[in-house]
Amino acid sequence: MSDITIKIKDREGNVHEVQAPTDMAMNLMEIVRSYELAPEGTIGVCGGMAMCASCQCYVTSDHVLPEMSYDEDLMLAEAFNVKDNSRLGCQIQMTEDLDGLEVELAPEI
Amino acid sequence: MIKTDILIIGAGPTGLFSVFEAGLLKLKCHLIDALPQPGGQCAEIYPKKPIYDIPAYPEVLAGDLVANLMKQIEPFEPGFTLGERAETIEKQNDGSFIVTTNRGTKHHAPVVAIAGGLGSFEPRKPQLDNITNFEDNGIEYIIRDPELYRNKKVAIAGGGDSALDWSIFLADVANEVTLIHRRNEFRGALDSVEKVESLKKTGKINLITPAEVTALQGNGKLESITIKQEGEEFNLELDHFIPLFGLSPKLGPIANWGLEIEKNAIKVDNTLDYQTNIPGIYAIGDVNTYPGKLKLILCGFHEATLMCQSAYKRIFPDKKYVMKYTTVSGVDGFDGSRKEAEKAVVKSIK
Numbered sequence: 001m002s003d004i005t006i007k008i009k010d011r012e013g014n015v016h017e018v019q020a021p022t023d024m025a026m027n028l029m030e031i032v033r034s035y036e037l038a039p040e041g042t043i044g045v046c047g048g049m050a051m052c053a054s055c056q057c058y059v060t061s062d063h064v065l066p067e068m069s070y071d072e073d074l075m076l077a078e079a080f081n082v083k084d085n086s087r088l089g090c091q092i093q094m095t096e097d098l099d100g101l102e103v104e105l106a107p108e109i
Numbered sequence: 110m111i112k113t114d115i116l117i118i119g120a121g122p123t124g125l126f127s128v129f130e131a132g133l134l135k136l137k138c139h140l141i142d143a144l145p146q147p148g149g150q151c152a153e154i155y156p157k158k159p160i161y162d163i164p165a166y167p168e169v170l171a172g173d174l175v176a177n178l179m180k181q182i183e184p185f186e187p188g189f190t191l192g193e194r195a196e197t198i199e200k201q202n203d204g205s206f207i208v209t210t211n212r213g214t215k216h217h218a219p220v221v222a223i224a225g226g227l228g229s230f231e232p233r234k235p236q237l238d239n240i241t242n243f244e245d246n247g248i249e250y251i252i253r254d255p256e257l258y259r260n261k262k263v264a265i266a267g268g269g270d271s272a273l274d275w276s277i278f279l280a281d282v283a284n285e286v287t288l289i290h291r292r293n294e295f296r297g298a299l300d301s302v303e304k305v306e307s308l309k310k311t312g313k314i315n316l317i318t319p320a321e322v323t324a325l326q327g328n329g330k331l332e333s334i335t336i337k338q339e340g341e342e343f344n345l346e347l348d349h350f351i352p353l354f355g356l357s358p359k360l361g362p363i364a365n366w367g368l369e370i371e372k373n374a375i376k377v378d379n380t381l382d383y384q385t386n387i388p389g390i391y392a393i394g395d396v397n398t399y400p401g402k403l404k405l406i407l408c409g410f411h412e413a414t415l416m417c418q419s420a421y422k423r424i425f426p427d428k429k430y431v432m433k434y435t436t437v438s439g440v441d442g443f444d445g446s447r448k449e450a451e452k453a454v455v456k457s458i459k
Contacts, residue, residue, distance in 0.1 A: 041373040
């Protein structure tokens with residue numbers, strides 16, 4: 001299992017190219033936190049249970065992501081600033097086929 | 110003025126467990142929390158979710174953890190100021206503190222322990238023009254007193270448990286209840302969804318889905334809302350609109366108390382007692398930070414225990430004390446109750 005490269009645009013518009021391990025059961029929200037790309041307490045508030053939408057992001061590359069779970073879909077139905085390419089970072093597991101993924105963090109609410 | 114020994118800000122697991130550890134030292138606690146019920150995130154966000162890393166509990170639901178903590182601290186008769194946010198702190202000449210909430214309730218204590226988690230929960234407000242004009246004038250984000258809605262026309266927006274539960278509750282209180290949600294599907298518990306469905310059939314709840322509120326009208330006081338459903342817009346006259354889109358934690362006024370803040374958390378001395386840069390103010394649980402900090406409930410319990418020992422020494426600097434084991438000394442409640450190990454009985458063989 002190797003690391004993959006991901007491009008993350010933070011809430012200030014800065015783009016960060018980071019390495020994400022694929023063998024630590026990490027999700028995108030946790031990658032953002034591990035690189036401190038959003039202030040603590042403003043992302044992953046619920047811990048990653050798809051229950052708060054603080055990790056909402058927009059997927060800007062054309063990767064095919066795993067289908068949304070019922071929980072994620074309904075949480076996004078209650079979130080703000082939702083777009084067609086919105087996903088919850090906590091529900092995107094880091095896997096090798098996501099190498100080159102590009103995302104943008106949604107504004108903080 | 111509410112007087113206590115340790116004033117705890119935040120009634121989550123760490124704050125609640127502090128009451129027990131303080132009680133063993135015969136110190137009385139009072140808790141302030143912005144939420145209307147104790148339990149913090151465990152009660153508000155994920156009461157039905159299991160936690161697997163509480164020592165000796167292979168699995169416990171967050172809501173049950175809170176219920177058990179409430180039972181454990183009951184003998185120590187904690188006081189609660191709920192649904193109010195700690196706003197200001199004033200240090201007195203004798204080193205004690207007065208903490209005042211946003212509703213003006215004053216609390217006086219020699220020790221303050223901030224167990225505020227990620228901060229006080231603030232409602233997530235829908236992005237509607239002029240929404241702030243109607244706050245407390247027809248728009249409420251948290252239901253504090255259901256009686257406010259008796260015989261009124263009420264609309265609730267949202268798709269989670271609180272939107273469902275309050276729609277069900279208010280169906281018997283209000284004159285008219287409308288529930289608006291962007292989807293036909295709801296995120297809340299299945300039995301709540303089924304209850305709403307049956308109340309819809311009997312005409313007790315007016316369900317409008319998939320739809321969203323797009324505008325607010327009124328003159329000083331909210332009079333109607335505009336609802337957009339499948340491209341069509343129409344107005345609904347009402348007395349109250351309650352958007353329930355969840356809560357998001359903000360450190361809030363505590364950030365202005367002169368405490369050293371780092372990464373949205375309060376810096377403490379973890380080598381000793383989790384005291385902040387202001388003597389007499391401690392920070393425990395998820396709200397604090399120090400090298401190696403982990404935001405875990407079990408770490409919060411440890412921090413609460415050490416904080417209480419230090420608070421005791423601060424309140425009674427000259428009084429001798431050694432830590433005691435509950436198995437040996439039992440638990441003496443302030444309510445006169447006593448728990449203790451069974452005494453040995455003499456068993457003789459003749």
